[in-house]
Amino acid sequence: MSLKIPCVVLLGPTGAGKTRAALHLARNLPGEVVNFDSRQVYSDFPRITAQPTPEELAVCPHWLYGFLPTDQKLTAGAHVRKCRPVIQDIHDRGKTPILVGGTGLYLRALLEGLAEVPDIPLAVTKRLEQQLEQEGLDALYARLQAADPMLAARIHPNDKQRTLRGLEVFEATGKPLSWYHGQQEPASDYSALLLGVWAELPALEPLLARRIDAMLEAGALEEARTAYDKCSDPAAPGWSGIGCAELLGFLEGRLTLDEAKALWLRNTRAYAKRQLTWFRKTPDVVWFTQDGPFLPEKMLDQAKAFLGRP
């Protein structure tokens, strides 16, 4: 039984300034940056998903950014499996892993573990999607109630995504998803310092609006166009990202550029709100707001204290 690997985690809503703070920590600890954002993994959308720029990437090694094609999807489990060896390797080389991102589920899955549910064959998922079309959600939810009453009680009958997930697990494995949840043992491989950048929506909104303009100036539209040439299926996983979907609407002539921008901002704002709701209840976060002294400096002090360095 080895000791837990110490990690520094930077979390917070989109656009709050995590990347900048991460670089300061990486330079001074020293450390390497590991992504836990479900969208910054797409190789076709470095600007639209606000991945670190080439200059920022040059500061220190960055992991799990921009490696996935638009037509492929990552899952929380797959992300954890990719993350673990990366963190181990950084630690073995005497550096501090700095986890940066905004996908609360991915972070929780990494730190607290995920139930060990086998991969579901694609055929099962496809069949259920087809049945959803034909029989409707009510019928599928009723089947879930029979197959996994514990899970069904916890999710809403309108929740298409979770109803399908519950059913596919039961049909593919013969066991209810809630059974797998019960089997799960708490994971404790990492000792994490959680540093949060907090920004209320009214303060965040103008920053988000400016960031969208900056992204467009940096070539976001050309980025979307190039991605569209590679993958023109609007249902592809990569296109569902905020900004990607709106620019696709413009490219396909469904939206004017102004409409796309307005939608993009609204959707980003709504997303930031959901992130705040999630992170608000995350335990043991040391929160920082953007006013006051140089934020990354204060975070560095915290990180040094946590790691037991002078």
Added chain:
RNA sequence: GCCGAGGUAGCUCAGUCGGUAGAGCAGGGGACUGAAAAUCCCCGUGUCGGCAGUUCAAUUCUGUCCCUCGGCA
């Protein structure tokens, strides 16, 4: 100036055969165990454009005024 269509929630609009009104989006709050930038839940008093008339009762009918958008001048 004339004819027509409208003026109802922040926005787009529905509706009330006369009994003071409701959807979508936005906004606020929340949930979240392999699609999570996803998926989903809860929250709707607003001089129903102004004024007057008819009526027990007008946002609804009538008159008039104001404003917007079409068409004709």
